[in-house]
Amino acid sequence: MKKKNIEFVVGLFLIASILSFAWLSIKLGDIELFSKSTYSVSARFTSISGLKEGAVVELAGVRIGKVTHIALDREEYEAIIHMEIDSDIALQEDTMAAIRTAGVIGDKFVNITPGGADELITNNGEIEETESAISLEELVSKYIFESE
Amino acid sequence: MRNFVEKTGRETIYYVEHAGMMTIFLCSCLIRIFTRPFQLRAIIKQLHFIGAKSVFIIIVAGSFTGMVLGLQGYYVLQRFGSLDMIGSAVALSLIRELGPVLAALMVVGRAGSAICAEIGIMRTTEQIDALECMGIHPYKYLMVPKFIAAIISLPLLTCLFDVMGILGGYFAAVVLFGVNEGSYFQGMYSSVVWADIEMGLIKSFVFGLIIVWVATAKGFFLHLDRSGAFGAEGVSRITTKAVVLSSVAILGSDYLISAILL
Amino acid sequence: MKCEISTRGIYTVIALQGEVDLHYSPQAREPILTCLKKKQNVLVDLSAVTYIDSSGVASLVEGYQEAKSSGVKFGLVGVSKAALQVLQLARLDKVFSIYDSVENLLAN
């Protein structure tokens, strides 16, 4: 009975802590257990200041994907970001991607504004229309100079 | 003057020798993890001792740590009007730093000291000699199950600590101070990435190794300790040393791992 | 260690040879228990045994218990002086039925 007890307690411990681990890694760590089918889309920005890999891609405030890779185009001196978009979300050719900040000093994310064209962006396609990150300093200085 | 030089030399030799001995001990134990037989029953027993029996203290410590983080976070972030960041502040500090470190320190106090005393007592009462004389290797029979159990338990306990901390933070921030529940969890979801969790896991894995290593080696080499004390006094002295050493080693290696991984 | 099984009258004689030690006693235990499970009367012939240790004796004890519970006869034959000493140490010489030879037993 005593030995059974030990096994039971150890089992309980393992279950409880593995559940914690699962919650941490799946919910917080964005590990996709059942990987949702996605397709890849890239976009070019003159500046992405502060955007990180793993950042959220939103459409109308709803999460539709994430940034998987960030690279620098060495010829054009532009940033290229690759995103994984949920495959049940269709994006039009003239979709616009913008880099935004959550709140005033929050995390950077990619905001998608849908377009009106009939043609859709396919896998490994590119979003042509982009709007770079607006830095807080620029905004502030603009405001100050204009008011002068 | 000559006396001083002599003494310094002796000290240095002692510490270098001691470090070498401990390292060889660690390596032999680690190698033996992969040799047969795999003592499942002994491992379960140690999982019970190191892991399961620490759950209560981890839950208590975790929730209070999370509550303190929620409380402090609330007062600090409120000044900047960034209360929506409280979730990520609590979660990030728990997952990256406080979870692994505090869980490890709890286990040092609860299991590390007990393991060290147990091995030390086995040494002073000739039980380790008896094992050797029965043709049973003490590393394999005594140490390996503890190593395996600690390496498994620590990451798991850390996860438990993190979750309890997040819930504690939730209690303080959301229930007590009325921060919006959605912003608490959404901030957390969007800011924590897998790399943070991975870092916490790597840390807790290393801490687990440090805890058993220091505890078992200190107990095992009790008879070689410079203080020369044997018996009950030796055990108590060596246990204190093991707790201090492993706590310091945990904090030191925490910095090193953070510096390497960041 | 070797082990030969033959039938003599109502008895199945299991003759052990050589050293019955920690290593080999399972090989002696196996046939003894199998025969007893088949409800055969078993005699274990120890006359060719050069050495028997306590694991061998333990196997015999197990056999004795099995025989008792299934209601068949179990005896030892040709117990050497050394083997008898081991039995005596555990006071088992009083427990087992010990016969000097199979022939004498069958004659009676």
Next chain:
Amino acid sequence: MEEHNQKTVIKVKELVTHYGSRKILDGVNLDVKKNEIMVIMGGSGSGKSTLLRHVLGLNSATSGSIEILGTEITTANQKKLYQLRRNMGVAFQGGALFGSMTVGENVELPLREHTNLDEKTMRIMVRMKLEVMNLAGVEALMPSELSGGMVKRAALARAVIMDPTLLFFDEPSAGLDPVVSAELDELIILLRNAMNMTIVVVTHELESAFKIADRITILDEGKIIITDTVENIRNSNLTQVQDMLNRRPRQKELDTEAYLDRLTGDRLQ
């Protein structure tokens, strides 16, 4: 005594060992023959326990050789040493039973680790040994629930569970009352006779030594004074032996100069 043409199972040659800078054993020579009970005697600090630890391969010597059952253990690798130890049973002074296991599990441990015997066979073997040691029914108790004498007998049961050819017993009568220690003496003789063991006993008890020994070795300050049969030891006219037999405290010439030095010298580092 008929040990003239018997095989030597333990051969210790010119064993020298230091602890720090202190010499503990100083050229010890000892032969133990098959099937004999050899008692190693000596006062506290005479090095008798150290000698035992060396023979068991627990300590390593400064110089000299120790041969057990034909294997040189001072140079043997670990694997060989562990293999050899399966033929050796050791009962330690304090019993050295594992506190986390019951008496039965303690006695069973060597079987469990080294053999593939059936659970039931192992259980019978354990109970047989416990019966021999007069410990029937303590199988399920924890070592902490046993009396001193029972602990020693349980340790003895564990030492002989594998039916070793060599048995070592460290201080069987230390800390026991005369009746219990007499029982242990009987057990030692019984084991030798019934299981053909070679037994080495380390003790400082004269009475028990004379009762069980075939031969006795007397150690003093790391040197062997005499190794001989009980009879010859009794009749020996070596002063150290007589001192020991008559329980006379050791007499030493007082070197007044050195003595004064010791009293007035600097504090020892």
